[in-house]
Amino acid sequence: MNLKQLSEMLGLSQTTVSRALNGYPEVNEATRERVLQAVKETGYRPNKAAQRLATGKAGSIGLVMPTAPGHQSDVHFGEFLAGLGEEAVRHDFHFVIMPADPDDEVAALRRLAISGNVDALFVAYMRGHDPRLPMLKSLSMPYVVHGRSFGSEPDYPYLDIDNEGAFYDATRLLLQLGHTRFALMNGPMHLDFAIRRKNGVISALAERGLALHEDCISHALMTDEQGLLAMEHFLQLPARPTAILCASTVLALGAIRAVNQAGLRLGEDISLIAHDDVLPLLKPENFSVPLTTTRSSLRAAGVRIAQRLIGTVKQAGPFPEQELWKTELIVRASTGPAPQQL
Amino acid sequence: MNLKQLSEMLGLSQTTVSRALNGYPEVNEATRERVLQAVKETGYRPNKAAQRLATGKAGSIGLVMPTAPGHQSDVHFGEFLAGLGEEAVRHDFHFVIMPADPDDEVAALRRLAISGNVDALFVAYMRGHDPRLPMLKSLSMPYVVHGRSFGSEPDYPYLDIDNEGAFYDATRLLLQLGHTRFALMNGPMHLDFAIRRKNGVISALAERGLALHEDCISHALMTDEQGLLAMEHFLQLPARPTAILCASTVLALGAIRAVNQAGLRLGEDISLIAHDDVLPLLKPENFSVPLTTTRSSLRAAGVRIAQRLIGTVKQAGPFPEQELWKTELIVRASTGPAPQQL
DNA sequence: AGTGGCATCCAAAGCGCTTTCAATTATGTA
DNA sequence: TACATAATTGAAAGCGCTTTGGATGCCACT
Numbered sequence: 001m002n003l004k005q006l007s008e009m010l011g012l013s014q015t016t017v018s019r020a021l022n023g024y025p026e027v028n029e030a031t032r033e034r035v036l037q038a039v040k041e042t043g044y045r046p047n048k049a050a051q052r053l054a055t056g057k058a059g060s061i062g063l064v065m066p067t068a069p070g071h072q073s074d075v076h077f078g079e080f081l082a083g084l085g086e087e088a089v090r091h092d093f094h095f096v097i098m099p100a101d102p103d104d105e106v107a108a109l110r111r112l113a114i115s116g117n118v119d120a121l122f123v124a125y126m127r128g129h130d131p132r133l134p135m136l137k138s139l140s141m142p143y144v145v146h147g148r149s150f151g152s153e154p155d156y157p158y159l160d161i162d163n164e165g166a167f168y169d170a171t172r173l174l175l176q177l178g179h180t181r182f183a184l185m186n187g188p189m190h191l192d193f194a195i196r197r198k199n200g201v202i203s204a205l206a207e208r209g210l211a212l213h214e215d216c217i218s219h220a221l222m223t224d225e226q227g228l229l230a231m232e233h234f235l236q237l238p239a240r241p242t243a244i245l246c247a248s249t250v251l252a253l254g255a256i257r258a259v260n261q262a263g264l265r266l267g268e269d270i271s272l273i274a275h276d277d278v279l280p281l282l283k284p285e286n287f288s289v290p291l292t293t294t295r296s297s298l299r300a301a302g303v304r305i306a307q308r309l310i311g312t313v314k315q316a317g318p319f320p321e322q323e324l325w326k327t328e329l330i331v332r333a334s335t336g337p338a339p340q341q342l
Numbered sequence: 343m344n345l346k347q348l349s350e351m352l353g354l355s356q357t358t359v360s361r362a363l364n365g366y367p368e369v370n371e372a373t374r375e376r377v378l379q380a381v382k383e384t385g386y387r388p389n390k391a392a393q394r395l396a397t398g399k400a401g402s403i404g405l406v407m408p409t410a411p412g413h414q415s416d417v418h419f420g421e422f423l424a425g426l427g428e429e430a431v432r433h434d435f436h437f438v439i440m441p442a443d444p445d446d447e448v449a450a451l452r453r454l455a456i457s458g459n460v461d462a463l464f465v466a467y468m469r470g471h472d473p474r475l476p477m478l479k480s481l482s483m484p485y486v487v488h489g490r491s492f493g494s495e496p497d498y499p500y501l502d503i504d505n506e507g508a509f510y511d512a513t514r515l516l517l518q519l520g521h522t523r524f525a526l527m528n529g530p531m532h533l534d535f536a537i538r539r540k541n542g543v544i545s546a547l548a549e550r551g552l553a554l555h556e557d558c559i560s561h562a563l564m565t566d567e568q569g570l571l572a573m574e575h576f577l578q579l580p581a582r583p584t585a586i587l588c589a590s591t592v593l594a595l596g597a598i599r600a601v602n603q604a605g606l607r608l609g610e611d612i613s614l615i616a617h618d619d620v621l622p623l624l625k626p627e628n629f630s631v632p633l634t635t636t637r638s639s640l641r642a643a644g645v646r647i648a649q650r651l652i653g654t655v656k657q658a659g660p661f662p663e664q665e666l667w668k669t670e671l672i673v674r675a676s677t678g679p680a681p682q683q684l
Numbered sequence: 685a686g687t688g689g690c691a692t693c694c695a696a697a698g699c700g701c702t703t704t705c706a707a708t709t710a711t712g713t714a
Numbered sequence: 715t716a717c718a719t720a721a722t723t724g725a726a727a728g729c730g731c732t733t734t735g736g737a738t739g740c741c742a743c744t
């Protein structure tokens with residue numbers, strides 16, 4: 001069933017039927033009713049590809065999903081997608097997801113953009129000096145970046161959380177509790193948020209004349225295994241750190257296993273603060289020792305970015321170009337006063 | 343840059359350029375080279391919407407993502423998507439994801455199918471007597487179902503794991519270890535896999551003349567919190583079960599917390615077997631007491647389903663219509679002999 | 685020279701929709 | 715009653731691609 005058949009059935013022109021369906025005012029209400037009724041009966045749905053071709057819009061947001069045989073799927077990705085979806089479903093938008101090898105992301109994004117399949121782009125996993133940024137700017141297609149790109153002029157539309165502030169605050173809390181030996185369990189070094197979180201820690205420490213030793217920084221994929229390994233490494237250092245900052249509750253999961261295996265007590269021998277993306281799977285309050293966290297909902301960020309993206313496509317703007325969300329610092333039992341020096 | 347411009351630039355007709363690009367034989371090799379060269383220089387990419395309209399194919403797989411404000415994002419979904427993507431990227435296929443309220447899935451799937459921007463459909467979260475099945479059958483569009491639908495004639499293309507067999511085997515192992523008091527921590531009651539797993543447990547028990555008491559079955563969303571609650575309930579039963587079968591490692595996470603909080607020892611006071619979808623986040627071998635599991639990789643299933651779907655679209659068939667994968671039973675430390683009766 | 689076959693290429697139709705421009709009819713006003 | 719105006723509808727062009735159904739020229743053969 002297509003427009004032509006439907007209009008013939010109704011004895012109307014395609015023009016009128018199309019207008020009736022798209023809410024144009026210049027069509028008789030009685031006629032519109034008749035059309036709507038026929039749509040219900042026949043189950044007619046406009047062909048999206050044709051709509052897209054005719055209008056240049058198709059109600060879709062494009063994103064690239066990094067994937068490869070060895071590549072670990074990322075819980076954060078799913079959670080973010082849920083947020084995007086929550087908003088998209090309200091506007092009858094859908095997603096076009098292009099899987100791509102992580103090494104091929106720039107090209108994949110470009111292909112997606114000029115495929116004519118999407119109205120707007122969403123971009124995540126930002127890096128320092130991210131090469132996708134200049135490409136996106138040259139594209140004349142709306143986009144919103146989740147995160148920022150350290151070292152690039154901040155003149156692009158983004159939504160980010162204040163990573164530096166979050167880790168600055170967390171570090172200060174630990175300093176106030178008397179800790180002096182710190183370690184940072186970070187995400188992959190090239191990612192923007194990792195850079196900023198590290199800066200936050202360093203600048204808070206610097207205010208007390210402290211520095212973060214290279215041995216006390218780990219950069220790794222955010223999996224519990226990496227958390228375990230990193231923590232094992234920290235624990236065997238001669239001057240064992242007592243305060244750990246951790247980029248994710250996933251890493252914390254492994255880190256805490258290492259702490260337990262070493263026979264140490266979390267919140268007493270070792271204090272730990274993790275960043276919490278509010279993953280439904282990993283609630284910091286449910287850890288055996290509830291976790292002190294810096295918190296910001298990934299899902300909420302997804303909702304908001306979808307709002308901006310869809311709003312821009314529908315010209316429902318204007319939206320702020322840049323948003324920086326503060327995180328919350330939530331104190332639970334995994335932080336405590338620094339243990340007495342031996 | 344579109345076909346017309348490109349062909350004018352080359353002094354060729356659109357026909358010839360199109361043929362050159364799509365590998366038709368009736369074009370001079372020299373000409374084809376020239377076209378390919380021009381494509382490289384200009385960065386021309388065909389408009390997918392137009393291709394779709396002209397050919398009826400667009401290299402895309404459609405799927406519905408259940409989502410709603412309160413709806414928890416599902417780790418399994420992300421993992422599965424990663425599998426699909428891994429295969430899709432090899433064939434330059436992409437996904438069209440339609441977010442939909444869980445109550446609206448049938449209609450959403452239908453809209454997606456007749457929207458004309460997908461070539462094939464993938465369907466998951468199957469239920470007993472699933473209403474999507476008759477709809478899909480009426481659609482004349484290729485699809486593959488992940489899972490099955492209990493109570494429906496199995497005459498549709500699916501890939502499923504042998505849920506009944508997995509839980510039958512797991513239960514038998516526990517029986518052999520001398521356990522007699524069983525509990526089942528299952529997924530939502532209406533889901534197909536939950537029905538089959540329960541059947542597996544029941545039939546293994548029946549062989550020994552045992553039954554599964556209603557109090558010893560829980561049906562819940564597969565989150566760690568629900569696991570905690572269910573286990574707390576089991577532990578306070580007068581005849582406390584000593585053998586727990588658990589539908590997911592996520593549930594197990596919470597269940598084990600409850601065991602620990604009750605001061606019981608996993609693998610001694612309580613034996614537990616969980617089904618493991620091989621989520622990168624939750625490795626059963628990394629639990630403080632490594633988990634005995636029935637294992638089947640969700641991601642591998644994604645890869646396989648993508649193969650079948652894409653193969654069908656590209657007419658690279660034939661593929662088996664029905665596949666039932668056996669699971670592995672992997673024994674670790676969370677299972678042990680039944681404790682002595684008091 | 686005439687014919688068929690082959691290798692190349694092109695014009696134009698068509699995919700299903702939107703939208704411009706124009707036509708027709710109804711409504712109101714002088 | 716005549717005419718401007720508004721309300722409704724339609725014909726046809728166009729979005730960018732593929733594909734059908736020829737063209738055209740060149741060659742080998744008879």
